Amino acid sequence: MSTVSIVKCDSYDQDILDEKVKEACISASMPNASGKTVLLKPNILSDAKQDKCITTNPAVVRAMIHLLKEQGAKEILVGDSPGLQGPSFSAKNCGIAQLCKDEQVRWVDFTKNPQTHIIPFTHGRKLQLASVLETVDLVISLPKFKTHQLMYTTGATKNLFGLVPGLYKSPCHVLYPTRESFASLIVGILATVKPAFALMDGIMGMEGAGPANGIQRKVGYLLASKDLIALDYSQAQIMGYDPMTIPIVKEGIKRDLGNCPPTYPLLDASDLVIKDFLRLEQQEKTKFFGSLVAPFLPRKFKKQQAVRDRQAPTFLPDPCIQCKRCVEICPVEALSLVDKHIEIDTSLCVRCYCCHEICPANAISIEHAK
Ligand code: SF4
Ligand code: SF4
Incomplete structure (x- = not known):
């Protein structure tokens, strides 16, 4: 023990x-x-x-x-x-x-x-x-x-x-x-x-x-x-x-x-449980659609589906200071700075949230805590 x-x-x-x-x-x-x-x-x-x-x-x-x-x-x-x-x-x-x-x-x-x-x-x-x-x-x-x-x-x-x-x-x-x-x-x-x-x-x-x-x-x-x-x-x-x-x-x-x-x-x-602690909303491993068909899908597709079930980041133009740190850290080049705004290609995004971690201006929103 x-x-x-x-x-x-x-x-x-x-x-x-x-x-x-x-x-x-x-x-x-x-x-x-x-x-x-x-x-x-x-x-x-x-x-x-x-x-x-x-x-x-x-x-x-x-x-x-x-x-x-x-x-x-x-x-x-x-x-x-x-x-x-x-x-x-x-x-x-x-x-x-x-x-x-x-x-x-x-x-x-x-x-x-x-x-x-x-x-x-x-x-x-x-x-x-x-x-x-x-x-x-x-x-x-x-x-x-x-x-x-x-x-x-x-x-x-x-x-x-x-x-x-x-x-x-x-x-x-x-x-x-x-x-x-x-x-x-x-x-x-x-x-x-x-x-x-x-x-x-x-x-x-x-x-x-x-x-x-x-x-x-x-x-x-x-x-x-x-x-x-x-x-x-x-x-x-x-x-x-x-x-x-x-x-x-x-x-x-x-x-x-x-x-x-x-x-x-x-x-x-x-x-010591903190009853009103602001936890992050937890996601079921597989959503309803996935749970019905998941056993019949190839492993690679299941992984892609699990990633897409997560929310992609949203970029907030007002607080953004255009430092491009999110662009530099993104592992799949899903981000670009266009006309002073960060644009995201959600088809590339793997929802790793590295951009959110690195943003110094709190200009990226993901999912709501509960
Ligand atoms: S969540 Fe990850 S993959 Fe998606 S845009 Fe941010 S850094 Fe790139
Ligand atoms: S890291 Fe944050 S502040 Fe910097 S460009 Fe990206 S969204 Fe804007």
């Missing part, structure tokens, strides 16, 4: 946080880092300012660094690689670059010499992952408590997708277009990376249209576990989802990589 430790914490005050992070990690039996090289992987999606609640708060990363130093870690590394970022990326806006400087820990460029891995559960497909994985003893995921347009939640396991350097991520959405196939990829990365531990920043979270354009929400918890799927199960429960409807959680349990439901030595996730 896996353990998830949940600690109440309402503040990013460093002294309080150091204490609470230690309590959560010890209670969840975090592996001792003495003499080890440790990679910390916060969620730095789009390197936004802290108050937007898109990225893991630097105070949580700092508290983990303090704990690892106390344990006698040999070296602590920090890194992430958001979608459009190249080798010069250093997480300045979210405060993590400064934190690395203050704590004298090394920021790692994931785009340098990535290594090819054959990813389990993907029919032998290959994927580039950060080469630093070959040199570290422990990987610790430091996710943010957030919703996600495509996968409903983003958590400890999905956070590992940032180990795929920069633009290597985009083609994954073409190769794995359905929620189920994308969950297989993410769980395959989990099986490849074998992270030792996860600590989730759930002090301030995001509800509604996450992971980048949702609404900041005070949640008030830190979650810690050696079992990343179990931690994501607990997050889903607190958000008010049935955790088994979260594709990554379901896939992780199916592949024997998550032991759920977990036990709770401190607070129990089932007592």
Whole structure:
């Protein structure tokens, strides 16, 4: 049985946080880092300012660094690689670059010499992952408590997708277009990376249209576990989802990589459900028409149908600042800037929502949260 430790914490005050992070990690039996090289992987999606609640708060990363130093870690590394970022990326806006400087820990460029891995559960497909994985003893995921347009939640396991350097991520959405196939990829990365531990920043979270354009929400918890799927199960429960409807959680349990439901030595996730949390509307795997004829259709057609069942993004002309970041990240070249408006070819769009994640102006709308 896996353990998830949940600690109440309402503040990013460093002294309080150091204490609470230690309590959560010890209670969840975090592996001792003495003499080890440790990679910390916060969620730095789009390197936004802290108050937007898109990225893991630097105070949580700092508290983990303090704990690892106390344990006698040999070296602590920090890194992430958001979608459009190249080798010069250093997480300045979210405060993590400064934190690395203050704590004298090394920021790692994931785009340098990535290594090819054959990813389990993907029919032998290959994927580039950060080469630093070959040199570290422990990987610790430091996710943010957030919703996600495509996968409903983003958590400890999905956070590992940032180990795929920069633009290597985009083609994954073409190769794995359905929620189920994308969950297989993410769980395959989990099986490849074998992270030792996860600590989730759930002090301030995001509800509604996450992971980048949702609404900041005070949640008030830190979650810690050696079992990343179990931690994501607990997050889903607190958000008010049935955790088994979260594709990554379901896939992780199916592949024997998550032991759920977990036990709770401190607070129990089932007592912490936020009843009015703005969840994303969940879609049946197959719609009515598909359910009648699906058994008789070729697999490729079923995948295409599953993608078309999702809503394509709508581009709002007023807030758009014509930065073209959506055009650059779209993996299928479905977008173009025409007469100061973004136009979409919905026949090409694979509904990956990368454009929505990267848009700095909240100028893209997808589906309504409920
Ligand atoms: S238009 Fe947006 S949702 Fe559609 S494929 Fe391109 S990036 Fe993905
Ligand atoms: S990313 Fe957003 S603001 Fe930039 S061009 Fe696209 S829709 Fe407009």
